[in-house]
Amino acid sequence: MTRIQDNLFEAVNAQWLATVEIPSDKPRISAFDELVLEIEKNLTADLIDLSAHLPLENPELLEAIKFYVKAGDWEKRNADDLSAVKKELQHIQALTDFSAFKAQAAELILHSQAPVPFSLGVEPDMKDAVHYALTLTGPGLILPDTTYYDESHPRKAELLDFWQENSSEILSAFGIEHAKKIAADAVAFDALLVPSANTSEEWAKYADLYHPVSTDTFLKQLSTLDFKAIIEKLIHKVPDQIVIFETRFFEQFNALITQENWELIKAWMLTKAARKATTYLSDELRIKGSAFSRRVSNVAQARAKDKHQLDVAESYFNQVIGLFYGKKYFGEKAKADVKEMTDKMIKVYQDRLRTNTWLSEETRLKAIEKLDAITVNIAYPDQLPEVYRRLKTGEGSLYEDTLLFDDILTARHYEKFSEEVDKKEWHMPAHMVNAYYSSDANSINFPAAILQAPFYSLDQSKSQNYGGIGAVIAHEISHAFDNNGAQFDKYGNLNKWWRDEDYAAFEKKQEEMIAAFDGVETSAGKANGKLNVSENIADQGGITAAITAAQSEDEVNLTDFFEQWARIWRNKASLEFQQMLLSLDVHAPAELRANIPPTNLQEFYDTFDVVSTDKMYRAPEKRVKIW
Structure with a gap:
C-alpha cells in the first residue's frame, strides 16, 4: 500500500486508479472527465426532451435544438450525395494558379471553408485592452507540435504516413483525382511550415508574443500577396499596426507563400477542407475523418452517434447550451x-x-x-x-448549415475590430x-x-x-x-x-x-x-x-x-x-x-x-x- 508520505496522489487515489477504466472513445479519464460524462448524459436527455417540446419562447435555444436534431438525422446524413462538399472543393480546384489565389484570398478567408496558409485574427490588443488588434499567425501544423517533427521523435513517420493515407482516402471519397499525390503534397507543404512555427514553450509565454509592426512595414515585408486589399476587405479599414504572434513565420512568409509553392499550398488547402467536412457527413466519413486524432492519442473507438450529435450541436451553440445548463443545474x-x-x-x-x-x-x-x-x-x-441571433438552421443538409454558420461567425469575428472589447x-x-x-x-x-x-x-x-x-x-x-x-x-x-x-x-x-x-x-x-x-x-x-x-x-x-x-x-x-x-x-x-x-x-x-x-x-x- 502506498503511503501519503511517499506519494500523495497514489495513496489517495489508489482504489480509483485500480478500478477505473478509460472510456473507449476518450484518451483519458479524470475528475474533470467524470463530470463531463455526467453532463453529457444529462444534456443528451435534456436535448431529446426539448426536441419533443420545442422551446419556442427561447429563439436561440430553439435554433440549437433544431440543429441538434439535424445532427442526429443519420438516415439523411448517410444518404447525402456529397454534392455540397464537392462544390466547395471545386472552388479550390478552380484556383488554377497563384494569381487566382492572390485575387480571391480575402473571399476565401471570409468564406472560411477553404483554409488559407496564414491567419489574420482579431484579438484584444495587449497594450490597449479596450480595443482590438489585427494579428498574424501561421496556419498551424499537422502534428501536435514542433517536437513531433524532430527526426528523433519515435512517432513522426508513423503519424505523418497515417495522416497522408487517411487524407488520400477522404479525398477519394469526394471523387478527387490523384488523391494520393495531393495528400503527399499537403504533407510536403506542412514540412515547409515547421521551421517558422512557434514551439509550445513560445506559445506558453504569451506576454512575449506581442510584436507590433507598423502597417507600412507589414505591407512591405509581405509582398507575395496584396495584404492591403485583403485587410480592407476583412475589416474595412487599414489599421496603424498589426501584431505578429509568430515572428519567424512573418520573416519567412515571402519564401513560403509563393508561386513556386502553389501546387503544395493548393493541395494543403484542398486536403484541409475535405477533412473538415467529414464531421458533418455520413457515419462512415465522420469516423474516417476523426481517425487521425484517435491515432495520436491511442483512442480505441470513435464517439458514439449520440455523443457525436451533442458534440456537433455544441460546436456552434456552446454558449446557448451552456446558459441552459447553468440555469437548470x-x-x-x-x-x-x-x-x-x-x-x-x-x-x-x-x-x-x-x-x-x-x-x-x-x-x-x-x-x-x-x-x-x-x-x-x-x-x-x-x-x-449577439451573434447567436443570426444562426438559423436551414432546410438544407447539416453540412450546408455549417457553411452558413461559419460565414456568419467569420464575419462577426472581423466586425469586432471596429468595436470596443466586451469584457463581460x-x-x-x-x-x-x-x-x-x-x-x-x-x-x-x-x-x-x-x-x-x-x-x-x-x-x-x-x-x-x-x-x-x-x-x-x-x-x-x-x-x-x-x-x-x-x-x-x-x-x-x-x-x-x-x-x-x-x-x-x-x-x-x-x-x-x-x-x-x-x-x-x-x-x-x-x-x-x-x-x-x-x-x-x-x-x-x-x-x-x-x-x-x-x-x-x-x-x-x-x-x-x-x-x-x-x-x-x-x-x-x-x-x-x-x-x-x-x-x-x-x-x-x-x-x-x-x-x-x-x-x-x-x-x-x-x-x-x-x-x-x-x-x-x-x-x-x-x-x-x-x-
Whole structure:
C-alpha cells in the first residue's frame, strides 16, 4: 500500500486508479472527465426532451435544438450525395494558379471553408485592452507540435504516413483525382511550415508574443500577396499596426507563400477542407475523418452517434447550451456560497500581499490594486453574445448549415475590430468543466459545471471545499500574478507596473519553480518546467491561499484538505496521450500537480508527519514560495 508520505496522489487515489477504466472513445479519464460524462448524459436527455417540446419562447435555444436534431438525422446524413462538399472543393480546384489565389484570398478567408496558409485574427490588443488588434499567425501544423517533427521523435513517420493515407482516402471519397499525390503534397507543404512555427514553450509565454509592426512595414515585408486589399476587405479599414504572434513565420512568409509553392499550398488547402467536412457527413466519413486524432492519442473507438450529435450541436451553440445548463443545474444558494468563498480568497490574497517580504511597498500596493480590480464571474453570463441571433438552421443538409454558420461567425469575428472589447463576454460555456483567468479583462471565471463534487459541494466539509474549488479559485487569482499575467496591469494592458528589482526577484522565483518540475520523470517521460511554469505558479499560489483560508475557519481538517487536493487531480490516460501533453500542455502531468505543490507547505509535513526519509520530503531550502 502506498503511503501519503511517499506519494500523495497514489495513496489517495489508489482504489480509483485500480478500478477505473478509460472510456473507449476518450484518451483519458479524470475528475474533470467524470463530470463531463455526467453532463453529457444529462444534456443528451435534456436535448431529446426539448426536441419533443420545442422551446419556442427561447429563439436561440430553439435554433440549437433544431440543429441538434439535424445532427442526429443519420438516415439523411448517410444518404447525402456529397454534392455540397464537392462544390466547395471545386472552388479550390478552380484556383488554377497563384494569381487566382492572390485575387480571391480575402473571399476565401471570409468564406472560411477553404483554409488559407496564414491567419489574420482579431484579438484584444495587449497594450490597449479596450480595443482590438489585427494579428498574424501561421496556419498551424499537422502534428501536435514542433517536437513531433524532430527526426528523433519515435512517432513522426508513423503519424505523418497515417495522416497522408487517411487524407488520400477522404479525398477519394469526394471523387478527387490523384488523391494520393495531393495528400503527399499537403504533407510536403506542412514540412515547409515547421521551421517558422512557434514551439509550445513560445506559445506558453504569451506576454512575449506581442510584436507590433507598423502597417507600412507589414505591407512591405509581405509582398507575395496584396495584404492591403485583403485587410480592407476583412475589416474595412487599414489599421496603424498589426501584431505578429509568430515572428519567424512573418520573416519567412515571402519564401513560403509563393508561386513556386502553389501546387503544395493548393493541395494543403484542398486536403484541409475535405477533412473538415467529414464531421458533418455520413457515419462512415465522420469516423474516417476523426481517425487521425484517435491515432495520436491511442483512442480505441470513435464517439458514439449520440455523443457525436451533442458534440456537433455544441460546436456552434456552446454558449446557448451552456446558459441552459447553468440555469437548470446551478442554484442561487450554491452561487452565493461560491461567491463568499471567492471574496474570502481575495481577502486572503490581500493579506498575503500586505505581508509579502520580497516585494517593495510600491509594487505590493500596485499588486493589491490589481487584485481589488479583478472581476469575478460565477456560473454563467448574464446574456448571450449577439451573434447567436443570426444562426438559423436551414432546410438544407447539416453540412450546408455549417457553411452558413461559419460565414456568419467569420464575419462577426472581423466586425469586432471596429468595436470596443466586451469584457463581460465569457470565453467558456457554463457546462464546461474548467475555469480561467482573462488577462485582458482582469477577470476570473468559474463556469457552473466545475462548481460540483469533487471540486465543490454543499455536502462536503469546508476543508474539502477549500482543497477543491477553493484551490481552483485561488489558482485563477494566481494567474493574475504568474509569469504572464504579472505583466498586465489592473486594466488588462501589457504594462510594466513592477519596480525593476522586484521583477528581477520574481524572475528568480520563476526559475526556482521551473527547477522544481523540470526533468521530473513520469511514466510518459520527463516534465518540462519551462512549458509548465505559469500553471505551476498558479497551482502553488492556489493551494497556499486555499490552506490559509481553510485554517481561518472554526472547524479545519487539513487531512481532508490535502486528500481533496489530490482527489481533484486524479487522472488515468493512454501513454500516447500523456506523451502528447508533455510536449504541448502548459499544465504539468496530473500526478505532479497533486504531489509537488504540497511539498512546499509546512502544513503538509505537520499533517502527515513527513520526514527526510520519505519520498514526498523536500528540503526547506528547496521549497518554492511565491504567493
